[in-house]
Amino acid sequence: MIDSTAGPEREGPADRGQLRQHVDRLLGAGRVEEAATALRRLVTRYPDDGAAHLALGTVLASHGRAGLAVTHLNRAVQLVPHDAAAALACGKARLSAGDPIGAAAMFRRAAVLSPALADGHFQLGVATHKHGRHDLALAAQALACQLQPAHAGAQFCRARALFLLGRDNEADAAFARSVALDAGLRREWSILRRTLRPVDVSRIARPR
Incomplete structure (x- = not known):
C-alpha cells in the first residue's frame, strides 16, 4: 500500500x-x-x-x-x-x-x-491496407504468415490484399487457410467479395 x-x-x-x-x-x-x-x-x-x-x-x-x-x-x-x-x-x-x-x-x-515479432508485420499490413497500399500490405502479411502460420488474422488479411490486387486464385487459397484456422472468417470473406471487387484495369478505356 x-x-x-x-x-x-x-x-x-x-x-x-x-x-x-x-x-x-x-x-x-x-x-x-x-x-x-x-x-x-x-x-x-x-x-x-x-x-x-x-x-x-x-x-x-x-x-x-x-x-x-x-x-x-x-x-x-x-x-x-x-x-x-x-x-x-x-x-x-x-x-x-x-x-x-x-x-x-x-x-x-x-x-x-x-x-521475428509476427504481430509487428501483421499490424503493419493492417495500417498500409488502410491507406490503400495493398502491395505493401501483402508483403507485410506474407511475413506475418511465414513467422506465425496459425495467425488466422494475418492469413485473412493476406487473402484480402491478394484479392484487392486482382490475384483471385491465390486469394482463394489464402482464404481457405484462414478459414481452416477460424471458421468465423467465412462470413467476412463473403462480405469482402461482394463489396470490394477490384477494378479490372484492362477494361478501362484508354485515352485516344
Whole structure:
C-alpha cells in the first residue's frame, strides 16, 4: 500500500517500486480507472519512466482514449527507443486515432527492432491496407504468415490484399487457410467479395 502521507520529496527507488506494485494490484483486480490514476501519479513524479508511460498509454488505448494514449506512447518510444513493444503499442494507438500513416511508421520500427515479432508485420499490413497500399500490405502479411502460420488474422488479411490486387486464385487459397484456422472468417470473406471487387484495369478505356 502506498503511504498517502509521503510527500514529493520522497522519490527513492522504493517509492517508485511501491507505485508500480500498486498499479499491478489494481490492474489485476480490474480496477482500471484507479490504475490509470496511479499511473498518472507515477509519470508525473517520474516523467522519465518509459515503462510507466507505456503502461498508461496501453490502459488508455484499451478504454477508447486513443488520442491521449498516443501522447504517452510517443513519450514511451522516445524514452525506450529500442523497445519493440512500445513501438507496437504506439502504432496501435495511432491507428485507432485515425492515423494509419503514423501507425505504419511505428509498426515498421517494431518490425525492425524485433523482426521475428509476427504481430509487428501483421499490424503493419493492417495500417498500409488502410491507406490503400495493398502491395505493401501483402508483403507485410506474407511475413506475418511465414513467422506465425496459425495467425488466422494475418492469413485473412493476406487473402484480402491478394484479392484487392486482382490475384483471385491465390486469394482463394489464402482464404481457405484462414478459414481452416477460424471458421468465423467465412462470413467476412463473403462480405469482402461482394463489396470490394477490384477494378479490372484492362477494361478501362484508354485515352485516344
